[in-house]
Amino acid sequence: MHAGTHSMKEALKPVQAKGRAPAGTGDWLAGIAMGPAGVRQFRLFRPPGVTFGERLPLMVMLHGCHQDAKTFAASTRMNVVAARERFLVLYPEQDRLSNPQGCWNWFDTKSGRAHHEVTLIMRALDLACTLYSADRERIGIVGLSAGASMAALVVTRHPERFKAVTMHSGIPPGTASSPLSAVGAMHGRRATKPLPASPGTTSLAWPPLLVIHGDSDAVVAPSNGRAAAQVWANAAGAVPGSGRNVQRGNRHPMRVIDFKRQGATVATLVEVECLAHAWSGGAANQHFSDRKGPDASRMAWAFTAKQFGRQR
Template sequence: MTRKATRSPLAKAVQKATRSLTRKVFKAGSKAMSKAVSQAVEAVSATYRPPRGAGDWIAGQAIGPAGLRRFHLFRPPGVRNDERLPLLVMLHGCGQTAAQFAHSTRMNGIALRERFLVLYPEQDRTANPQGCWNWYDTRSRHADAEAATLLAAIDQVCLLYPVDREAVALAGISAGASMAALLAIRHPTRFRAVAMHSGVPPGSAHSAATALAAMRGRRTASAPLPQADGLPPLLVIHGRADHVVAAANGRAAAEQWAAAAGARAAAPRRMQRGARPPRTRTE
């Protein structure tokens, strides 16, 4: 005779509690996973979301020697086809997207106020995993190919939109600043001005290894810039506390441009206006 096994009330209670706990853990885990996925998607989407405000955020792409590159163009509202507006080309730094650079610089707001167009080219991650412009890769000619591709994007925008071709300027930060300087010396007559924020002067590196040394201020330009009256004016912005790109690069870029123009530095002067911190000025 067989006897059917019976469970004690304690065993039943433990089993019931275990099942309930398992369901709660699974449900909580699903919610946590769903929340984590949503947060990850939102973080990625935010890097490509256009800045808020009036005006148009126009997506485009251009093809050149370095392949295809995406870009965005900011156009103030009410632009007519029969007018011609200045164009500012903004080159982002490593790890940034065009939208992030527009957000952080708030350049669209200035363009809205002063009425000009802003072009934000974007580096392709297949060309550089960190999203850096390959300003240093001159030995393999990748840097020149990339500069020519950026120029193709500028030409395309000039063709499709009401751009004053005599009023195109460049600005960039970090790798974008270095690429802006390279683009300016390769095609000096195309640009009216160039601004470098935390960049490395042209000719300081020719490979990834030498780029790191140049960023730390351990390399100087291998050759001076050609003597040319057509070089666009240069604005250099660099912080002394920059631990990624040595501030010596900012001074080197200014000296490089001055030498190309045949300019000589006068004695430095210490200046202070009101309650502002003092500064040193060299003319």
């Protein structure tokens, strides 16, 4: 083999590996969304056996720093849940030119960059609905770390588009507005601004929120998880229940608190013991993944699916 040809093949290996589908059945489709912040790639998982005209629910998954669509899919194993429960999964992907660590710029609201990235994510969502027949009335959004903070920001900008939002190890919206303030927020040294109150007495402005956070998280302080649930509850006038302790098999125990208003769950806080800055119940041998935690992917889907029949 010619030396130049061999070198080119070696150089292309990481690109080819990134393009290959994660393990499991189903289609791993590629796409591009364009907007004021430029261009972002996305991946969409479609479970096997989808028939023509069939409209499936959609889960939007926003990865954390140092991740991309494929590594996030591999870590969370959300595609396995999607294949079993029959829903689509959209993985927008941050560009390394926009953030060298691959983080969503959720904090950069002063410059407008965060809001431009929200627009790109929504463009990818609309493409998923148009090209792959996702059901526009059954959409949830999930994020890890910076992706969790971006997911919350997306929802506060477009609350009518989502039935539920899940924040895993993230920082609530209104806690930072610049890179410097984001560092303070990560360490729990920033107060969270209130969300606008829900209009009227019977409707809720924001879709229900599920918060999952490890009590051993040294990257994003656990106080951020509590603040996210509380700010969501305050906006709706919801009050916390007494909480319950849950342990499934040999997985890490968790403390679950529901915040309710008039019997409806506005926010649920899940604090996982011994969990660091990692996806709870994630695949083994993956970065930012703890296989010993309760399965966050199953929790996020169950929480979201429960909202599909609920009127706001």
